[in-house]
Amino acid sequence: YQRRVHGLWTQHQFRSFRIARYDPLTSAGGLLDIVMALYVIYYIIQMIRKTKKCLESCARGNWNKVKALFSFFLSPLNFSEIIGLLLFIVGFILKTIWAFVSNLDNEFKPPDFPTDRYPDQLDDVLFYYIGNNICNSINIILCSLQLLKYAELNDRLHVLTTTMRRSILDILSVALLFAFLVVCFAITGMAIFGNQLADFKDFDTSFSTMLRSLVGNFDYAQIREEDRYFAPPFYWGFIVLALMIGLNLFIAVVTSTFIDMRALRMARRMMLLSIIKKKKKKKKKKKKFQSY
Numbered sequence: 001y002q003r004r005v006h007g008l009w010t011q012h013q014f015r016s017f018r019i020a021r022y023d024p025l026t027s028a029g030g031l032l033d034i035v036m037a038l039y040v041i042y043y044i045i046q047m048i049r050k051t052k053k054c055l056e057s058c059a060r061g062n063w064n065k066v067k068a069l070f071s072f073f074l075s076p077l078n079f080s081e082i083i084g085l086l087l088f089i090v091g092f093i094l095k096t097i098w099a100f101v102s103n104l105d106n107e108f109k110p111p112d113f114p115t116d117r118y119p120d121q122l123d124d125v126l127f128y129y130i131g132n133n134i135c136n137s138i139n140i141i142l143c144s145l146q147l148l149k150y151a152e153l154n155d156r157l158h159v160l161t162t163t164m165r166r167s168i169l170d171i172l173s174v175a176l177l178f179a180f181l182v183v184c185f186a187i188t189g190m191a192i193f194g195n196q197l198a199d200f201k202d203f204d205t206s207f208s209t210m211l212r213s214l215v216g217n218f219d220y221a222q223i224r225e226e227d228r229y230f231a232p233p234f235y236w237g238f239i240v241l242a243l244m245i246g247l248n249l250f251i252a253v254v255t256s257t258f259i260d261m262r263a264l265r266m267a268r269r270m271m272l273l274s275i276i277k278k279k280k281k282k283k284k285k286k287k288k289f290q291s292y
Helices: 028-061 065-073 076-102 122-145 155-166 168-193 203-213 220-226 231-291
Strands: none
Touching: 028 076, 065 076, 076 122, 155 168, 155 231, 168 203, 168 220, 168 231, 203 231, 220 231
């Protein structure tokens, strides 16, 4: 529970998790984990080869190796690939520990599972199980982003991926300003309504309440009933600053970069067409000269 000035906010949390029913060394599940570990080792070798190729190209072009490595590793797709690889390794280690911890005690198996008490060893199993699930969940998103590499093969989709790559710094700047506004209003709401309303009882809950208000999930009648004088400026100030200005800045940044990239694409296409036309004219002139 969490202690407040005028009472107690009780919190209950129920978590379901699995216990490994297989031997991590001899069963089919353990063999599958070994195969995945070999695949990760192969992936690491391929990443090292890519880095060597980058360094070799720097040596041929007399470029700065440090800047080239930074640009290689900090490019969005390569950076997400490296983070995904690290998360996969961490998740694999956590899964292996989870399997071993689950098989350490025979109490976890169905015939001997205790019904009159809670085994303390389950806390360790829960920790490793949830850690493995978190790593795998993030890794699914990062692996899906790798499909954007193939999107660049299409001319129209290449403009979209290039737009996101070019505007990433501006997006981060606007996101920092947006996060600052949300944090300020979350702290203000916690200070004013925290002792009476559960939606503002602590910083985490208040922050999530402010984010939910951006999509319309906000109980204005509740805060107005609590404080009818401060509720209107609090609500409308957040809507104007965060929703109308903050989110529109995101759209403006992406739109301006997209317009520039589309204009550049059209200019390159026109240049390519002019080159092709010039080559065709030269071929026609050569044919006429040969006929004479």
